[in-house]
Amino acid sequence: MGSPTASAQSWSPCSAADVRPRLFVVTGPSGAGKGTLIRKLVHERTDLAVAVSATTRARRPGEEDSRDYHFLSEEEFLRRVEAGDFVEHVEYVSGHRYGTLREEVDRILASGRSAVLELETEGAKEVQRTSPDAVTIFVQAPSFGELERRLRERATESAGEIGERLELARRQAQEAGDFDHVVTNDDLTRAVGELGTIVDKELRAPEAMGPRRRGAMVVPRQGRRERP
Secondary structure, three states, rough: OOOOOOOOOOOOOOOOOOOOOOOEEEEOOOOOOOOHHHHHHHHHHHOEEEEOOOOOOOOOOOOEOOOEEEEEHHHHHHHHHOOOOEEEEEEEEEEEEEEHHHHHHHHHHHHEEEEEEOOOOHHHHHHHHHHOEEEEEEEEEEOHHHHHHHHHHOOOOHHHHHHHHHHHHHHHHHHHHHHOEEEEEOOOHHHHHHHHHHHHHHHHOOOHOOOOOOOOOOOOOOOOOOOO
């Protein structure tokens, strides 16, 4: 369902004494700007933290373990999959594996902050099914033309890869109504404000006031997919 328009000044972080931490999942097509919105909002608040993903890909120059990613070997990643250590995980067609460690989410929640996950739509739906108290937010570009422009401006992919991403984005756009909230990223300041309003509203919801539900949040996912 959609969310009312909000200005950047229309929200204020909830007091830690008022609420229990929650799990927020932000999803949407590549190029919608969900990562930018998350980084901007988390930078402005002390009650949110982004869960650092684990990956089997090689570390790139300037990246730090546990800051940018938890870098794991293929063997270690698979061992932890078998042990049930992942909230969610996926293997992309590149052969690299990515996932969210359960302990990473638990660490954030134990600190009194809410955890934010940035996932593709299939992962977000899995969280919906297995952790009904999680809040899912779909981020979309104002138009398909704008989404295409953003992807082409990145200039990091071939025309064929961009075409594949655009086709995936068309399919994902049809899924927007499956999530709790929809944010249109037409203006960064406005969209960040709307995202903050949603977070505050959900943190004040009755289900956020009671004891935190623990245990398995989502089951591990299998399969090979295109990286969103």
